[in-house]
Amino acid sequence: MSKNKKINVEYEGKVIEVNEGTKILDIMEDLKPKKESVIVAAKIENELRELNYRLKESCELKFLDLTDSDGYRIYRRSLSFVFIRAAKEILSGARISVEHSLSKGLYCEIHYKRPISEDDVTRIEERMKEIVDEGVDIKKDRVPLNKAKDIFKNLGMESKTKLFEFQDRTELNIYTCGWLQDYFYGYMVPNTSYLKNFQLRFYEPGVIIRYPQKENPNEIPEFTEQKKLSSIFRESEKWGEILEVAYIANLNTHIKDNTYPELIRVAEGLHEKKTVEIADMIKEQNKRIVLIAGPSSSGKTTFSKRLSIQLKVNGLRPIELSVDDYFVNREDTPLDENGEYDFEAVEAVDLKLFNEHLNKLVKGEKVEIPTFNFKTGKREYRGKFMQIDEDQIIIIEGIHGLNNKLTEAISDDKKFKIYISALTQLNIDGHNRIPTTDTRLIRRIVRDSKYRGHSAKTTLGLWKSVRRGEKRNIFPYQEEADVMFNSALFYELAVLKKYAEPLLKEITKDDKEFLEAKRLLKFLHYFLSIERDEVIPQTSILKEFVGGSCFRD
Incomplete structure (x- = not known):
């Protein structure tokens, strides 16, 4: 690297000439970048760079502050x-x-x-x-x-x-x-x-x-x-102690020694035990409505099916009611700050009608359930009636399940609220954690590819909007839950790895999603891969994402 060689650095249209090997932080005073908070890093050619990075060739800089992920x-x-x-x-x-x-x-x-x-x-x-x-x-x-x-x-x-x-x-x-x-x-x-x-x-x-x-x-x-969230994390720590799997190295040892099938059985058994406990609570408390909410790729569908089975074991007859059928007509859908339809807002649901029907159903009255036609954007009535007996429980799964507006006509003593999320139970090591968001994102990349035909690039491109909806509509209400269910499995990233890696590698340096794909690939690299999916039960939440679930239509 020559001290005398000059290179050009551009930032927002301003170009300065510097010596090759100059650190990024040494030219910030000349460039005077304006950001909302303290600048902590930079991007060059869609690569993340520390401020101590020495520039090797002419380039365009983008600075990152705390508003950037x-x-x-x-x-x-x-x-x-x-x-x-x-x-x-x-x-x-x-x-x-x-x-x-x-x-x-x-x-x-x-x-x-x-x-x-x-x-x-x-x-x-x-x-x-x-x-x-x-x-x-x-x-x-x-x-x-x-x-x-x-x-x-x-x-x-x-x-x-x-x-x-x-x-x-x-x-x-x-x-x-x-x-x-x-x-x-x-x-x-x-x-x-x-x-x-x-x-x-x-x-x-x-x-x-x-x-x-x-x-x-x-x-x-x-x-x-967040007392309830803290409690579920501590419960996960306890599970980690039971399984002796706190860090990736512990899991890798099981995979290397081929002892992971037993680990999978115990992890799935703990999920089943928790589901049974929740079903028993619903029975003992004589609840009529069960509300299940959680962020994207939490495994809500599989959990609700498994819960239904345990409720039937308890002598109850659960039925499902879809919130989607109560969407307001398209023209009445609320708009977001960009003037676009906000289908995730609770007001996108006809709250008055939904509450009226719930109230009648709990009283044993018959109601005609609407069907929402997503092609026309209109609510239709097709002669679908519902009436429930005293031994029947209504299960409602959706992002607004914990928001009281959705069921305000029903007294709290009749409702049982469940928050479900994949709260990561495994960390890289003692000082490097795996965010719960990353587990859900990798689940979604795999599922979207398998069942929706989406590329990893498409899923990553939509993720920011998904996260925004979660922060608005789900996370503020999570402490309202009567119980929380952690859907994460200690072993799952070792299974998801073989599916996610090829999808993430399709993203090129020219794609704006490249940095995020590179980050996810780096942490997946820490895992040894579990190749045998047949050791995973068909009832597992993980099967909802990799395929082979007995609950999928």
């Missing part, structure tokens, strides 16, 4: 690195595990010789602020794999050491912040001064790292406790 992940990841260092300095000998998202933050646990206290958390936060104010460089070095394993071993990071026993790479990127070295799945900010906006909150038995969200990148949102 990749920028948001970089900020959160870098913040967790500083947290790990500060916690280890305040509580010498502690082991830190980064667990999952919670209450618009990142829930972590500190494993120490005694339970941590609120005072411990305050001291860790103060130390984090000191590290941020010091502007400590976060350096990246390419290290031989054997040396990296020695680093992890000396730091007591056993989950990382085991993870890379299954990797075919010879080198690894290791990040350094002061004295602490660590491996992270993804990029970092150049130094700690970029991370000024954060808070810690003691959340027994752990800590929630709080930071701005993409929607409002300069302010930390008001804390809203």
